[in-house]
Amino acid sequence: MDGTVLIADDDRTIRTVLTQALTRAGCRVHATGSLAQLSKWVEEGRGDLVITDVMMPDGNGIDRIPAIRRARPDLPVIVISAQNTIVTAIRANEAEAFEYLPKPFDLPDLMSKANQALSRRPRRSDQPPEPAPEVQDSADPAMPLIGRAPAMQTLFRMIARVLNADLPVLIAGEAGVGKTTIARSFHDLSDRRDRGLAFLTAADAGEEVIFRAAEKARGGTIIVENPAGFDPAAQARLIGLIEAMESAVGREDSPRIVATTGPDPMADVSAGRLRSDLYYRLAxxxxxxxPLRARVDDILPLANHLLARAAAQGLPERSLGDAAASLLRAHGFPGNVRELENTMRRLALTASAAAISGTEMQGALGQQGAALPATPVETRGAAAGMAPAAATGRLSDTVEAHLQRYFDLHGDSLPPPGLYDRILREIERPLLQVALDATGGNQLRCADLLGINRNTLRKKLTDLNIEVTRRRKLM
Structure with a gap:
């Protein structure tokens, strides 16, 4: 690696680590804790690469990139930031940063990006760039789009790249992960944000409603919630709308379609719930x-953000005590961001002190953990002679009792949408595991027991990642 690297970060430790690593790699390094000094070096013609933090004592590193580009159009800039939000990623992309990496960053990854930047600096016009549309850091969607986990940073970078594209977007994921919030971000953070926004759901997919939505969202965005839940006639009407918009290519008032769906839209297509021609038009x-369990490092920052927002909405100010934070961090989190938000709001209301205790957190997580049926597990316990109270009646009575408790936990509110598929998913896996165990791992006997085709069983076992061990059943 060869070249001169300019580093701007107010953290002395980061400056030292980067200086040592880049120097060992063969670079010359100038490091500062001031954006003013960085700008002076750039204007003097120093440096082949800039690495800058965002929040600095004398300004914002992303805001400084247009000036750097005007002075040195060929000088690449890598942005590093502890502000791990989708807005930061979008602003870095709009400013045409060479790369954006969240803190704490992986040093080998940063070194690789630095080498790429020094090896092939992007060509840019010598003309001063048009100022990027201003995006406020204070944007606060219904659920926060923040996260330092690699999966979320990958998501943020992808959204930033395609934010203003004219292609339709399909947002897939489990219930409660924030799909609608992300759909809103495609409108609220894009250059369409001053135009119309309309929502379409299965409950309001009549012909007049669909075409009225197109008029309302002229030049803006139509968000389609779970098109697999639309009846066939409504799906056909939606296809007609999309075809009409496609035939009007070049019209500035054609809205963009952003749809939300479950985690496996192709399964909806295979099952006949979603028309394949509609799927390919949306995707x-x-x-x-x-899901939240795939971004465990984000749980505590999200929880703190949600507590702060609850306080801003008039609930008591709360913080996480050490024991509460440890319990929350270690929780398996079968739910998602919506469940985390419900838990934090409940604790904001019920905690006895400013700092939420471990006991209070344990109680709140225990309630959440009891949200879904545990019938198969309890049935195995009854077979072993433990006979819990919930397993002493008919199976339907047991399931009904657990579901009623789940509804009761939400008080006057309804559970999150998607309950039907969510409950079936939760029951299907233990049902297959218990049936396999009962048949000694014999898939033919298991399929016969369940009353399904063996190929269907095999597909379900693969989809649910259930390992099958063939053994002789002991009598």
């Missing part, structure tokens, strides 16, 4: 939103 770009 110009597919964005997969990770």
């Amino acid at each position: 110009g770009i597919t964005v997969l939103v990770p």
